[in-house]
Amino acid sequence: xxxxxxxxxxxxxxxxxxxxxxxxxxxxxxxxxxxxxxxxxxxxxxxxxxxxxxxxxxxxxxxxxxxxxxxxxxxxxxxxxxxxxxxxxxxxxxxxxxxxxxxxxxxxxxxxxxxxxxxxxxxxxxxxxxxxxxxxxxxxxxxxxxxxxxxxxxxxxxxxxxxxxxxxxxxxxxxxxxxxxxxxxxxxxxxxxxxxxxxxxxxxxxxxxxxxxxxxxxxxxxxxxxxxxxxxxxxxxxxxxxxxxxxxxxxxxxxxxxxxxxxxxxxxxxxxxxxxxxxxxxxxxxxxxxxxxxxxxx
Amino acid sequence: xxxxxxxxxxxxxxxxxxxxxxxxxxxxxxxxxxxxxxxxxxxxxxxxxxxxxxxxxxxxxxxxxxxxxxxxxxxxxxxxxxxxxxxxxxxxxxxxxxxxxxxxxxxxxxxxxxxxxxxxxxxxxxxxxxxxxxxxxxxxxxxxxxxxxxxxxxxxxxxxxxxxxxxxxxxxxxxxxxxxxxxxxxxxxxxxxxxxxxxxxxxxxxxxxxxxxxxxxxxxxxxxxxxxxxxxxxxxxxxxxxxxxxxxxxxxxxxxxxxxxxxxxxxxxxxxxxxxxxxxxxxxxxxxxxxxxxxxxxxxxxxxxxxxxxxxxxxxxxxxxxxxxxxxxxxxxxxxxxxxxxxxxxxxxxxxxxxxxxxxxx
Numbered sequence: 295x296x297x298x299x300x301x302x303x304x305x306x307x308x309x310x311x312x313x314x315x316x317x318x319x320x321x322x323x324x325x326x327x328x329x330x331x332x333x334x335x336x337x338x339x340x341x342x343x344x345x346x347x348x349x350x351x352x353x354x355x356x357x358x359x360x361x362x363x364x365x366x367x368x369x370x371x372x373x374x375x376x377x378x379x380x381x382x383x384x385x386x387x388x389x390x391x392x393x394x395x396x397x398x399x400x401x402x403x404x405x406x407x408x409x410x411x412x413x414x415x416x417x418x419x420x421x422x423x424x425x426x427x428x429x430x431x432x433x434x435x436x437x438x439x440x441x442x443x444x445x446x447x448x449x450x451x452x453x454x455x456x457x458x459x460x461x462x463x464x465x466x467x468x469x470x471x472x473x474x475x476x477x478x479x480x481x482x483x484x485x486x487x488x489x490x491x492x493x494x495x496x497x498x499x500x501x502x503x504x505x506x507x508x509x510x511x512x513x514x515x516x517x518x519x520x521x522x523x524x525x526x527x528x529x530x531x532x533x534x535x536x537x538x539x540x541x542x543x544x545x546x547x548x549x550x551x552x553x554x555x556x557x558x559x560x561x562x563x564x565x566x567x568x569x570x571x572x573x574x575x576x577x578x579x580x581x582x583x584x585x586x587x588x589x590x591x592x
Numbered sequence: 593x594x595x596x597x598x599x600x601x602x603x604x605x606x607x608x609x610x611x612x613x614x615x616x617x618x619x620x621x622x623x624x625x626x627x628x629x630x631x632x633x634x635x636x637x638x639x640x641x642x643x644x645x646x647x648x649x650x651x652x653x654x655x656x657x658x659x660x661x662x663x664x665x666x667x668x669x670x671x672x673x674x675x676x677x678x679x680x681x682x683x684x685x686x687x688x689x690x691x692x693x694x695x696x697x698x699x700x701x702x703x704x705x706x707x708x709x710x711x712x713x714x715x716x717x718x719x720x721x722x723x724x725x726x727x728x729x730x731x732x733x734x735x736x737x738x739x740x741x742x743x744x745x746x747x748x749x750x751x752x753x754x755x756x757x758x759x760x761x762x763x764x765x766x767x768x769x770x771x772x773x774x775x776x777x778x779x780x781x782x783x784x785x786x787x788x789x790x791x792x793x794x795x796x797x798x799x800x801x802x803x804x805x806x807x808x809x810x811x812x813x814x815x816x817x818x819x820x821x822x823x824x825x826x827x828x829x830x831x832x833x834x835x836x837x838x839x840x841x842x843x844x845x846x847x848x849x850x851x852x853x854x855x856x857x858x859x860x861x862x863x864x865x866x867x868x869x870x871x872x873x874x875x876x877x878x879x880x881x882x883x884x885x886x887x888x889x890x891x892x893x894x895x896x897x898x899x900x901x902x903x904x905x906x907x908x909x910x911x912x913x914x915x916x917x918x919x920x921x922x923x924x925x926x927x928x929x930x931x932x933x934x935x936x937x938x939x940x941x942x943x944x945x946x947x948x949x950x951x952x953x954x
Contacts, residue, residue: 385824387824407824408826411823411825412826417824419821423820425813426818428813428817429604432810432813435810436825437825444807446839448806449809450799450802452805452806459807460807481603500824503825
């Protein structure tokens, strides 16, 4: 353990060396960067110094980020940088060791996954987690709380309230599925769908909870370039139709650089750079995190 | 029940519901007709009510094991609570002069309520566990209920109802002992009938199948399929598991009351671990989550031991062999493939599999 810790420290130090050499005054790590159109409104998410330790390992530390109400933001970083851990913190799968985040101005400390979801944070998973034995439509309907809220009594006797709400839910499910042209698959069992369609169904299911923030964990994983291009348009379409903020974790740089307005780069659990795609591409700390340090030839 | 027709096809739930109701109604009509012709053997006649009770038990356990995905080994405990509650209620009403049907209804309702309350209370700690641990703890609670029944003495006289944990109830001369500790209930008036059993089976099917096809059912199944995802879309997993467990326990209490009032003597030991496992076997053999499968399995496996009586000492051996063979033949992948191939030939082009994804087709 101690040896490993030392190595991590050494690598971290070299990363920060480069970063510090890079022009301190231009540092954007602590800045709040929001898209122009969201600037006069309070950010939907204000993450303040979020951190979590697993035993002696600090997985995420001093994570500070603000997300505008209709922003598409990206979180990138090498494998094991702590990206998915941040999603797990934002959805309270893990409770943070340090720091907190405000959602729509409300402090979320101590909330549970269920409460967070009801407040309006929805997510997809890196390894797909669908309700395998339910149909596509049921997967979507299971996530609706506003439209379908009849009690157990109505559920048993299928009264007028049941019929009215189920009908509304059915229509909304088909409408949501039509975003991805999946309305014809409504009756298929979720596990029988092809891989790409399963990923898309996860997004539809997340949207069915009426979220204000949508977290996409590697939405393009396993997709071919044309599917990725299609996904890119759909992410924008979702943002425009629903007027929500989207945060995505992605390794596909063409997707991130094209679709995201703000990007945070994570390495060893810390943000090493923030900015728009152009700034990120030219940031030496980012280049080093991905490619390693340039040998000092001079 | 409303039929839902989508693109000219019945939704799978509706289709399965119709099969379940169909099986039960047809079986009832056939048995009633045969009975009136005197074609039903007396041994089968005696088994009609237990079959109904076991169908209720199997269908209700399917709600926990199949639909909610939690292995429960204490179902006989709820059956026992329902049975003895039913016997007590029916015994207390005996002198009231109410017709048997009304007394049975009161007994069944009280049995269901008691078992439902027990299910709820036991569910709160038990459902915090998962998998094997949950199974072991439900087993323990089932045994606890059995052992409590072993020390409960109840009686009724003109002063009212007496409940103690020792035999000295201080009953009047005219008083009547209802529960007698380990001796169970004796001299019970047998008021369960096949028709009542049939109606209770239909009620059970109605409740379980309608729940499956509702918001609650979707939530229960979602929690079974993926707990983390269910939480991420805002479902309170504990709440829905508890809902399934409580409804299942209440239905088991109903089945228990029906079962208890079919015998003149009933020992608490009857509802032991073996009975819980027997009910679980019905569910597993019928298929997890498959309601009509539970109905058929409960019926066949209740009749089978009697039908195998000619094998005398080898009866239970034959029973086990039949059980194994049925398992192999229903779940073998080769046989599944064969039946599916057959189905595809019969309904050509109606098979429901998504077309392979075309490139770029999003």
